[in-house]
Amino acid sequence: MKCYNGKAAFQGVAIGRIVEFKKEGKLVHRVHIENPESEKKRFSSAQAEAMHQLDALYEKAVKEVGETNAAIFEVHKMMLEDDDYVESVENIIDEQSVNAEYAVAATGDNFSQMFAATNDAYMKERASDVKDISERLVRILSGKSDDSAGISAGSIIVADDLAPSETVQLDKSKVVAFVTREGSTNSHTAILARTMNIPAIVNVPVPNNLDGKTAIVNGMDGTVFIEPDEKTIADYKDLQQQEVEKQNLLQEYKGKPTVTKSGKRINLYANIGGVSDLSAVLQNDASGIGLFRSEFLYLQEDNYPSEETQFHAYKQVVETMAGKKVIIRTLDIGADKKIDYFGLDKEENPALGYRALRICLTREELFKTQLRALLRASAYGNLAIMVPMVVSLWEVQKVKQLICELKTELKEAEIPFKDIEFGVMIETPASVMIADDLAQEVDFFSIGTNDLTQYTLAIDRQNPKLDVFYNPHHPAILKMIQMVIDAAHKHHIWAGICGELGADLELTQSFLEMGIDELSVSPPMVLPIRRKICELD
């Protein structure tokens, strides 16, 4: 058994038999011709035939991979008709008195090199588009047929690279994975594989003599196993089963509203900690982001992130979410996180120490930088601000005052912002007890059950000795959640849960009965929770 590593272009696990995809030998001969006019006519006919083929491919692709991904064939058609392309071919025929095949191949090479030389990753990949249409023309001119090799079920296609028309022509019912020696995550293999829902790995140095061998393709981490042993096969079969279940869930509940049988609706959001997690939010069809942890901005460098850096990150998030709510939590770090440049003293009890909102309210400039960046970003989407670790009413009032000051500043500088929602995390026993007062000052509550449970049960979650005393469903916690929801509704604001308990399927029904308005969970839990809620009365 041999193992190779490449770049994972799309996830999923496939076990199958390798089919080496060979491009037809495309040796183009440079042939002197007597009649340039008739060569140019050959080119025109080939061009017309190619347009015809691309029309058919477009129709097929629209059905299989949707309009957006099929659009590449429309672009190919336009490239074929491009004046520069056509003029280049005709000029070569005229000036060198050579055959159309050569003129096309040379033109294709030139344009392809032009794209490859751009300093843009996306445009570099377009070089293969130009190659693809040129090869199509050459095939037509040479009289070769446009066929796809007959392959058997459970095939893993291995190739140096795959052009768009090649991936679309493959009988997808027989293909279980793509493996290419070249290519990037921007290449067509990747893009189409993602839409076709087939695992794909690119840029992997597999050898040439693999045709017919069994292989396992792990699209999750980019590994390919050639001729795997029994144990590996068994392990991956399990993994495959899990993936299949996940995919089924995706199909069934993606795009559906989160509503019980009796019509009660809940906002189902996702918790994430960085910009790279955004795709998981969209893939799992969360209706918004209920907790966007902003700490990553402070962890990624050796110094405080500037207002501009923060602004761009928040803007990117709200724009990507395109109008769906994004609740961003302000800085929530403490002495337990090793961020040297903050200069935090070592503490005996960091959980009870100088952290989160406490740092923010004593280091106003730091806090105002974050708040300003958030307010500026609010103009670009649906953003809300949430502060952690609240214990007293004055803390909340102080934050509101700062926000007010910043809004005035921005208005005077004519920098746009929206009047956004402002809420607090309920994660301390104190905030639960004064929830009634807090509810009159904010637009929403989000219950941070992880810390709330620690502080209320007085248990350190990191200490396994205490496991026997720990009960995540402790009646004290459940009572507190009810209190918070009641206080919220009394003052007409909404209440949600962003802690781990929100994803506990055993409690979903209870939460709904308590009157919870929102649940924000890790992305992979979105669809299982939706299924649970939809199955409730």
Place this chain on the structure above:
Amino acid sequence: MKEFEYQIKDKLGIHARPAGMLVKCAKACTSKITITKDEKNVDATRLLAVMGMAVKQGETVNVNVTGDNEEQDFDKIHSFFQENL
């Protein structure tokens, strides 16, 4: 002659799809439409040339519309940029 400056908002810049649509739009105009970035000019009806400019998000291009019908063509092209890029 009419012209406008435009800063690209689309995350992917002028990628294949809008480039194709832009070329279609430019071909539907009788005026000559030229796109300029960093002193390099390109005829907006030439798809490969437009794509070859590799215009990215945040970059600014100058669009020049010259011809008998430039008023209408200017509006067409300007709207196209605003709606798609």
